[in-house]
């Protein structure tokens with residue numbers, strides 16, 4: 001049986017539900033991020049779990065060679081419609097390594113982390129990121145701020161988008177945020193779920209340090225404003241590769 005993340009993210013319903021997470025949002029955030037990071041003109045980027053490539057495309061438009069990796073074949077096929085010599089997209093499972101000393105910057109954006117059952121499996125992803133970065137390479141991870149999110153659980157909501165009805169339940173089960181999505185599309189009904197390990201900003205910081213990173217900055221939203229543990233919507237960490245660990 002395939003895992004939830006293999007099924008759900010490759011459906012058109014996923015893209016309908018999150019249609020407000022669009023290129024306009026991605027462009028504004030990437031512009032802000034690049035202004036903060038000030039990469040060298042020849043810097044190389046990888047967007048890990050890039051989806052249809054909305055962030056990767058903007059990074060590339062800003063002048064940087066960029067690779068996008070994602071498990072969802074449909075998303076990569078769509079991203080590839082805009083591929084070029086220095087903007088490339090590949091189907092790749094982040095549970096596998098993706099190179100050694102290969103990129104100056106790696107991004108993992110819009111809650112594309114914490115999908116696996118144990119902290120150990122999620123840590124492994126960070127170790128692959130660490131391996132794929134050049135010495136002193138920079139990692140940018142953008143995760144939900146679990147503390148205010150779970151404070152209001154359980155949540156039930158109904159939305160109709162493009163004629164499709166979404167009945168959504170979110171709750172905390174065994175330290176995982178479980179979002180059940182019932183979809184009514186005409187006569188058809190579908191059920192999917194998202195399952196995210198409820199990793200706090202402190203746990204994420206600890207995992208990054210375990211993987212060999214040094215934390216440079218912590219922001220609380222896409223405007224790169226200061227992080228507030230009980231109020232910020234996002235945990236946005238900028239870290240750099242400091243050590244090559246024996247267990248990587």
Ligand SMILES: C[S@@+](CC[C@H](N)C(=O)[O-])C[C@H]1O[C@@H](n2cnc3c(N)ncnc32)[C@H](O)[C@@H]1O
Pocket residue numbers: 005006009010021048049050051052053054069070071072075092093094095108109110111112115
């Ligand atoms: C919440 S979406 C974000 C996509 C993109 N970063 C964006 O902001 O539009 C999470 C992405 O992670 C991808 N993903 C899920 N499991 C993965 C895995 N094991 N390896 C690589 N990508 C994965 C999904 O296919 C999906 O595109």
